Amino acid sequence: MVLPATGRAWEEIAADLEAAKAKDFSWRGGRMALYFYYLDDALNDVQKKAYTSFWTENNLGKRAFPSLAKLETDVVEFGLKTVNAPDGAAGTFTSGGSESIFLALQTARDWARAEKGVRDPNFVVPRTAHPAFSRAGHALGIEVRRVRTARNDFKADVAAMEATLDSKTIGIVGSAPHYPFGVFDPIRELGALAQRRGLWLHVDACVGGFLSPWVKKLGYAVPEWDFSVPGVTSMSADLHKHGMAPKGASLMMLRSDELKQKYQTFDFRDWERGQYLAYTMQGTRPGGAVAAAWSVIQYLGDSGYLECARIVMDTKKALMDGVNAIPGLAALEPSELCIFVTRATDPGLDIGAVSDAMVARGWFIGRQAEPAGIHMHVNPIHRESWRTYLEDLRACVEQVRGARTVGKEAGLTY
Ligand SMILES: Cc1ncc(COP(=O)(O)O)c(C=O)c1O
Structure with missing residues (x-):
């Protein structure tokens, strides 16, 4: 950061801020496993x-x-x-x-x-x-x-x-x-x-x-x-x-x-x-x-919080059922609210490599360190993404099946 000799126009600064985000994962579309809670644009407003x-x-x-x-x-x-x-x-x-x-x-x-x-x-x-x-x-x-x-x-x-x-x-x-x-x-x-x-x-x-x-x-x-x-x-x-x-x-x-x-x-x-x-x-x-x-x-009132809770629990169930339907993966039990962990049940499957493959497809993955797994904190935004997430997860498992390489970010949970 260089201190400008004279102040710059807001339009230029705004463009810089937008450009600074270029390598960020987008929260839009529910591709982040954590950090962000979103119901809809009306609530954001x-x-x-x-x-x-x-x-x-x-x-x-x-x-x-x-x-x-x-x-x-x-x-x-x-x-x-x-x-x-x-x-x-x-x-x-x-x-x-x-x-x-x-x-x-x-x-x-x-x-x-x-x-x-x-x-x-x-x-x-x-x-x-x-x-x-x-x-x-x-x-x-x-x-x-x-x-x-x-x-x-x-x-x-x-x-x-x-x-x-x-x-x-x-x-x-x-x-x-x-x-x-x-x-x-x-x-x-x-x-x-x-x-x-x-x-x-x-x-x-x-x-x-x-x-x-x-x-x-x-x-x-x-x-x-x-x-x-x-x-x-x-x-x-x-x-x-x-x-x-x-x-x-x-x-x-x-x-x-x-x-x-x-x-x-x-x-x-x-x-x-x-x-x-x-x-x-x-x-x-x-x-x-x-x-x-x-x-x-x-704005939400009692009914709004109830709706958020319903979306979270339905989405988590859809995600856990979907994970359990992928050969070689399982969702850890118990999961009593909005968080669950996916593990590899197949010893030949490197879950770190699966995470890397998901990252390559634009998903920001929560990496569980002990036991190695994928951590997911479900919030209402994931109702937009759970189907694509599961499709990509299945594809990534197939892609890395049998791979021996350890995920390059393995051990990093945040
Ligand atoms: C159970 C629990 N406690 C405390 C915290 C810390 O909250 P914050 O990140 O808002 O400081 C978190 C954050 O994820 C959490 O999951």
């Missing part, structure tokens, strides 16, 4: 218009922008109701799942420090938990112990987690569902363990928080996962995933507002400018993200 209507407002300034304070309160209220939070619960609008997880661990750390005197804390999490837990632990001085899921259903091994606890353990984690296999951890068992041992339990519902309630309404058996389970202390749920809001939108929720006020709030006065009050890691916050999430919720 609502996202954009709502975002730009609060383009300039700074959501740090609650007194300056009471509009945003109200929109944020509404979104948090919707979130708390969606996850069956009890009266007196609290929530915070964050920039994404990672920030929600960071805030949960920070609040738990400060709670344990104040109420239990724990100085070198650790959290015990299933190995399937998102890397954001280890990342937050790294930044916050919390050791994060990852425990293998011994059972063949990919669910947290609660006994093994219990065996890993010690006097410095302040909390445990369950996902609803986790990203690697799309399976729910046994939240009720984890809640009972948390209560028995006086631990914080964080449920990571970043993927499922705004999908599971409607999937359940459709009649699917969804495992217990929300605040109605005793022992759940905090929860992360992403609006910018199946909440269908544009990026920069998640909720961190706590069973009690007292925890938020005492341990999450940063109320600072030791400088010349007076009080600085914050609940998130961010200072300046985009007003557009809140306005857009609020608008999407209003």
